[in-house]
Amino acid sequence: MAIDYKRELENAARNMIFVHDPDLLIRMMARMMVSKARILHASFFLQDKTKDGYALTVSKGSLSKKVPLDLIRIDKDDVLIRFFKSHMSRSLFGREALLYSEAKSALKSPRVKRETKQGLMHVLYQMELLDSVVCIPSYFRDELLGILLLGKKANGRNFAEEELDFFIALNSNVTMAVRNAQLFKQLGVELERKHQLFVRTTVALAAAIEAKDHYTHGHTTRVTSLSLEIAHRMNQKNKKIFDSKFLENLHIASLLHDIGKIGVPEHILNKRCELTVGERNRIKEHPMIGVNILKPIKELEASMIGVRYHHERFDGKGYPEGLKGEQIPLIASIISVADSFDAMSSDRPYRLALPKSHAVNEISNLSGRQFCPSITDIFLELCKEGRI
Amino acid sequence: MAIDYKRELENAARNMIFVHDPDLLIRMMARMMVSKARILHASFFLQDKTKDGYALTVSKGSLSKKVPLDLIRIDKDDVLIRFFKSHMSRSLFGREALLYSEAKSALKSPRVKRETKQGLMHVLYQMELLDSVVCIPSYFRDELLGILLLGKKANGRNFAEEELDFFIALNSNVTMAVRNAQLFKQLGVELERKHQLFVRTTVALAAAIEAKDHYTHGHTTRVTSLSLEIAHRMNQKNKKIFDSKFLENLHIASLLHDIGKIGVPEHILNKRCELTVGERNRIKEHPMIGVNILKPIKELEASMIGVRYHHERFDGKGYPEGLKGEQIPLIASIISVADSFDAMSSDRPYRLALPKSHAVNEISNLSGRQFCPSITDIFLELCKEGRI
Numbered sequence: 001m002a003i004d005y006k007r008e009l010e011n012a013a014r015n016m017i018f019v020h021d022p023d024l025l026i027r028m029m030a031r032m033m034v035s036k037a038r039i040l041h042a043s044f045f046l047q048d049k050t051k052d053g054y055a056l057t058v059s060k061g062s063l064s065k066k067v068p069l070d071l072i073r074i075d076k077d078d079v080l081i082r083f084f085k086s087h088m089s090r091s092l093f094g095r096e097a098l099l100y101s102e103a104k105s106a107l108k109s110p111r112v113k114r115e116t117k118q119g120l121m122h123v124l125y126q127m128e129l130l131d132s133v134v135c136i137p138s139y140f141r142d143e144l145l146g147i148l149l150l151g152k153k154a155n156g157r158n159f160a161e162e163e164l165d166f167f168i169a170l171n172s173n174v175t176m177a178v179r180n181a182q183l184f185k186q187l188g189v190e191l192e193r194k195h196q197l198f199v200r201t202t203v204a205l206a207a208a209i210e211a212k213d214h215y216t217h218g219h220t221t222r223v224t225s226l227s228l229e230i231a232h233r234m235n236q237k238n239k240k241i242f243d244s245k246f247l248e249n250l251h252i253a254s255l256l257h258d259i260g261k262i263g264v265p266e267h268i269l270n271k272r273c274e275l276t277v278g279e280r281n282r283i284k285e286h287p288m289i290g291v292n293i294l295k296p297i298k299e300l301e302a303s304m305i306g307v308r309y310h311h312e313r314f315d316g317k318g319y320p321e322g323l324k325g326e327q328i329p330l331i332a333s334i335i336s337v338a339d340s341f342d343a344m345s346s347d348r349p350y351r352l353a354l355p356k357s358h359a360v361n362e363i364s365n366l367s368g369r370q371f372c373p374s375i376t377d378i379f380l381e382l383c384k385e386g387r388i
Numbered sequence: 389m390a391i392d393y394k395r396e397l398e399n400a401a402r403n404m405i406f407v408h409d410p411d412l413l414i415r416m417m418a419r420m421m422v423s424k425a426r427i428l429h430a431s432f433f434l435q436d437k438t439k440d441g442y443a444l445t446v447s448k449g450s451l452s453k454k455v456p457l458d459l460i461r462i463d464k465d466d467v468l469i470r471f472f473k474s475h476m477s478r479s480l481f482g483r484e485a486l487l488y489s490e491a492k493s494a495l496k497s498p499r500v501k502r503e504t505k506q507g508l509m510h511v512l513y514q515m516e517l518l519d520s521v522v523c524i525p526s527y528f529r530d531e532l533l534g535i536l537l538l539g540k541k542a543n544g545r546n547f548a549e550e551e552l553d554f555f556i557a558l559n560s561n562v563t564m565a566v567r568n569a570q571l572f573k574q575l576g577v578e579l580e581r582k583h584q585l586f587v588r589t590t591v592a593l594a595a596a597i598e599a600k601d602h603y604t605h606g607h608t609t610r611v612t613s614l615s616l617e618i619a620h621r622m623n624q625k626n627k628k629i630f631d632s633k634f635l636e637n638l639h640i641a642s643l644l645h646d647i648g649k650i651g652v653p654e655h656i657l658n659k660r661c662e663l664t665v666g667e668r669n670r671i672k673e674h675p676m677i678g679v680n681i682l683k684p685i686k687e688l689e690a691s692m693i694g695v696r697y698h699h700e701r702f703d704g705k706g707y708p709e710g711l712k713g714e715q716i717p718l719i720a721s722i723i724s725v726a727d728s729f730d731a732m733s734s735d736r737p738y739r740l741a742l743p744k745s746h747a748v749n750e751i752s753n754l755s756g757r758q759f760c761p762s763i764t765d766i767f768l769e770l771c772k773e774g775r776i
Contacts, residue, residue, distance in 0.1 A: 018568065180406065180568070187575045191582060193687070198586040200685045205593040208650045208681045212600075262596045266654050293596045297588045299581070 005166040008036065012170055016177040020184040022046070023057055026146075029174045030060040033150065037163060040151035041131070043067040045074055046178070047145050052076055054146060061151060067130050074147075079122040084137040085144050088119070097168055100124065100133040101158070134159060136168055138175035145175055199251070206255045209262050213269045216258075219342055224254040226338035229387065233378050245302075250331050253306025257335050260290030260307070272349045284319050287311055306331040310339055313370045325372075333372040337363060337379050340370070341388075360388075393554040396424065400558055404565040408572040410434070411445055414534075417562045418448040421538065425551060428539035429519070431455040433462055434566070435533050440464055442534060449539060455518055462535075467510040472525040473532050476507070485556055488512065488521040489546070522547060524556055526563035533563055587639070594643045597650050601657045604646075607730055612642040614726035617775065621766050633690075638719050641694025645723050648677030648695070660737050672707050675699055694719040698727055701758045713760075721760040725751060725767050728758070729776075748776075 012032065019025050030042040041061025045054035054074045059066040074081060083089065089098045092106060103120050106112050112120075127135065132149040139145065148171050153159065159167075203221075210220050231250055235242050242250075261269060264286055268279045275283070290307040294300050309323060309332030316324035328336075344359035354362070360383050367376035382388050400420065407413050418430040429449025433442035442462045447454040462469060471477065477486045480494060491508050494500050500508075515523065520537040527533065536559050541547065547555075591609075598608050619638055623630050630638075649657060652674055656667045663671070678695040682688050697711060697720030704712035716724075732747035742750070748771050755764035770776050 018564070176406070184572070184575070187572070187579065191575065191579050194579060194582040194586060197685065197687045198582060198589060201586060201688070202589055202593070204681050204685055205590070205597070205647070208647065209593075209597065212650060259593070259596065262600060262650075293592050297585070297592055299585045300589070 005162060008032070008166070008170075012173065016173060019177065020181045020188075022178045022181045022185070025174055025177050025181060026058045027060070029148075029170060030058045032170070033167065034060045037167075038154040040154060041066050042151070043130070043132075043149045045147045045149070047143070048073075053078075054081065057146075067132075067149065078126070079119065080126045080135070080147065081144065083119065083123050084135070084147060088116075089137070092116070092120075095168075096137050096139070097164065098123070098127075098135040098137075099159075099164075100127055103127075134164070134167070136171045138171060138178075140175060140179050145178065199255075202252060202255050206259060209259060212266060213258075213261055216346070219346065220255060220258065222342045223257065223335065223338045224251065226342065226388065227251075227254040227334050229382060230334050230338065230375060230378050233382060234375075237378075246331070249302040250306065250334060252300060253303040253310075253331055254335050254338065256290065256294065256300075256303065257307050257310050257339060258286065258290070259293055260286035260288065262293070263289035270349055274350065284311070288320050302331070305329045306335050308332070310335040312336070314372050315369045318370075328372065330372075330375075333375050337371050337375050340366075341379070393550060396420070396554070396558075400561065404561060407565065408569045408576075410566045410569045410573070413562055413565050413569060414446045415448070417536075417558060418446045420558075421555065422448045425555075426542040428542055429454050430539070431518070431520075431537045433535045433537070435531070436461075441466075442469065445534075455520075455537065466514070467507065468514045468523070468535065469532065471507065471511050472523070472535060476504075477525070480504070480508075483556075484525050484527070485552065486511070486515075486523040486525075487547075487552075488515055491515075522552070522555070524559045526559060526566075528563060528567050533566065587643075590640060590643050594647060597647060600654060601646075601649055604734070607734065608643060608646065610730045611645065611723065611726045612639065614730065614776065615639075615642040615722050617770060618722050618726065618763060618766050621770060622763075625766075634719070637690040638694065638722060640688065641691040641698075641719055642723050642726065644678065644682065644688075644691065645695050645698050645727060646674065646678070647681055648674035648679070650681070651677035658737055662738060672699070676708050690719070693717045694723050696720070698723040700724070702760050703757045706758075716760065718760075718763075721763050725759050725763050728754075729767070 012029070016025055016028065019028065026044045026046065030044060033039050033042040039061070041059065043059040043061075043066070044057050046057040047053075048055045053076050056067060056072045083098070084096070087096070090096050092112070093099070093102050103124050106120060107117055107124075127133070127149075130149050131151055133152050134150040136148040136150070137144055137146075138148065148167075150167070206220050210216050227250055228247065231242055231247055235247075261283075264282055268275065268282055271279065287308050287310065291304055294304045294307060306329070308320070309328055312318035312321065312323045312328045312332060313336075314325055314328070314333075316322050341359055341363055344354045344362055345356050347353045360380070363371065363376055364380055367373045379388070400417070404413055404416065407416070414432045414434065418432060421427050421430040427449070429447065431447040431449075431454070432445050434445040435441075436443045441464050444455060444460045471486070472484070475484070478484050480500070481487070481490050491512050494508060495505055495512075515521070515537075518537050519539055521540050522538040524536040524538070525532055525534075526536065536555075538547075538555070594608050598604050615638055616635065619630055619635055623635075649671075652670055656663065656670055659667065675696050675698065679692055682692045682695065694717070696708070697716055700706035700709065700711045700716045700720060701724075702713055702716070702721075704710050729747055729751055732742045732750055733744050735741045748768070751759065751764055752768055755761045767776070
């Protein structure tokens with residue numbers, strides 16, 4: 001059972017640097033100790049976020065030997081924690097790690113003070129409770145990040161110095177990697193939070209702008225979810241033709257598709273009787289007004305395409321550019337179907353809503369004329385399944 | 389000059405895991421090799437982003453011995469690169485690292501094929517050019533991330549096996565850390581990009597909403613920069629009373645301070661004659677309309693305070709709540725001064741702009757009545773310096 005410790009340590013370091021999950025890192029270490037060095041159990045208590053205590057993160061070993069789960073937490077004022085926070089082990093034994101056998105001998109030594117012995121007795125009792133013969137603390141700078149507890153060796157022998165050195169080095173590497181992983185995780189969380197902030201602010205502002213148009217309450221939200229539903233279904237059927245970036249762009253484009261209406265006078269948007277040709281033309285400006293609003297934001301370029309072309313028609317009779325068939329970007333064709341369906345099935349200033357079944361028929365009838373057939377097919381499929 | 393290699397390696401690993409700058413990591417390694425192991429020079433060629441070649445990232449050693457800077461790049465088809473990409477060193481010498489002396493001996497060996505010898509000769513020539521006796525490649529999975537080139541030892545001796553092992557292990561750790569650092573950097577860049585996307589989208593939508601109010605072109609931008617200028621000056625004078633979070637909140641709050649105007653009818657906003665009491669009250673609703681728009685976004689809570697209270701007055705005669713003096717949050721008091729100054733110094737539907745000096749006087753006169761004196765003081769200071 002000879003172990004090339006140097007090699008194992010190197011391999012472990014190499015593997016660990018790319019694991020960005022603290023719990024997994026600790027589990028890897030504990031598993032390695034139990035399986036390679038044949039220790040009955042290895043458990044790790046990791047400082048929790050509130051820094052109020054240490055939680056049992058990992059407990060490896062045979063079921064009967066593991067640290068029981070009801071001992072799942074050690075308080076920050078616990079005797080074991082205080083022992084390591086004060087670096088008592090270093091001053092007594094010349095190293096941070098604590099061995100049960102060394103502590104036991106110290107109790108008999110005339111050179112150890114009485115109070116120290118009392119403290120040690122509590123620590124030993126705690127180790128017995130946890131069925132551990134070695135405790136290895138993990139420090140990061142002045143902070144105690146965690147404690148690794150090791151059970152006896154399966155063959156009953158003592159730990160060799162070389163073995164202990166290896167455990168201490170491995171544990172120290174894991175501590176560093178855990179700290180790194182925590183940082184990495186934090187960055188990831190911040191990134192997600194920032195993305196959500198961006199999306200939610202866009203939703204809120206788009207909704208505010210929509211509120212200007214009294215008759216379209218909830219329109220943006222409905223168009224957005226319908227567009228995304230169509231795209232997801234297309235992805236299922238066509239082996240992920242859309243990547244996550246496309247879906248993100250579609251999301252933003254549907255949220256902002258009518259943003260340009262902010263530039264159309266309220267009295268035209270809310271007019272109850274028929275619009276004049278001039279008024280109609282004013283409304284037809286909204287996709288390009290939207291483009292002008294979004295133009296300064298380079299990252300929204302792809303989404304802007306959806307805003308720009310969501311009123312184009314498959315037969316080329318749409319606006320603003322009269323693009324035809326395949327010339328119309330998919331992102332715009334998807335929004336077009338979702339937008340038209342929602343417009344037909346809700347009240348407008350100049351007419352009441354169509355019944356849903358009529359609106360669905362209308363979409364079907366206009367497939368290949370107003371709408372891209374491959375998208376209406378998906379839309380009609382979703383309707384049949386009752387998903388719309 | 390005995391080196392405890394194990395200890396050095398451990399220390400290096402510990403230090404490196406928290407360095408999130410690839411270049412710095414490589415520099416640390418090169419410096420260590422030159423200073424601790426007394427090597428005449430150490431240079432590192434790192435794969436560049438386009439993966440078209442390898443750029444000289446670090447070159448440590450005495451000036452005369454360093455790899456010259458005009459050899460700053462090795463093409464991906466270079467003989468040295470191809471040698472390591474094909475793992476030729478492993479098949480010839482049983483390890484990835486290449487020693488000049490071993491390669492030289494191989495040229496004389498009858499067991500090495502003729503073509504191989506030809507390749508080796510080119511490699512040796514390249515090493516001579518780079519004044520190197522050891523090349524250590526860095527792999528990550530199947531990719532060659534870089535090559536470390538080492539010069540002769542200062543004492544003229546050969547490298548000991550133990551030393552070589554140490555260099556290889558250290559270089560392998562650095563490679564991992566570099567990869568990790570690259571990932572970290574990338575996350576940081578994405579986070580900044582996402583933040584910019586959020587800010588710029590907010591700017592664009594706020595500007596679009598402002599465009600509804602024909603007379604306030606550029607108002608939001610000016611209020612935002614004036615508010616931030618006031619806050620920065622307050623920070624300079626009062627030892628950073630505001631943290632970066634406050635400044636970020638102020639930025640967003642000033643961008644969105646008038647967002648609620650989207651809920652006020654256009655004909656009231658753009659009315660040329662005097663407003664009726666009823667119309668005035670409609671306008672006074674805009675802070676609370678803004679609050680309602682932003683309420684769903686938890687992260688904007690602090691910014692919302694600025695939107696809500698930017699029309700409160702120091703003497704308690706403002707709206708919506710009639711808060712007084714210290715009750716008014718600083719974020720709102722800052723926007724209030726910036727907003728009022730910009731409103732006075734630009735044209736409005738019902739009056740022309742005041743000359744700038746009059747507007748400044750007006751702010752000064754209203755200090756302690758409409759405005760918080762500590763903020764008008766800062767504002768007036770900036771005016772005196774010609775910064776406004």
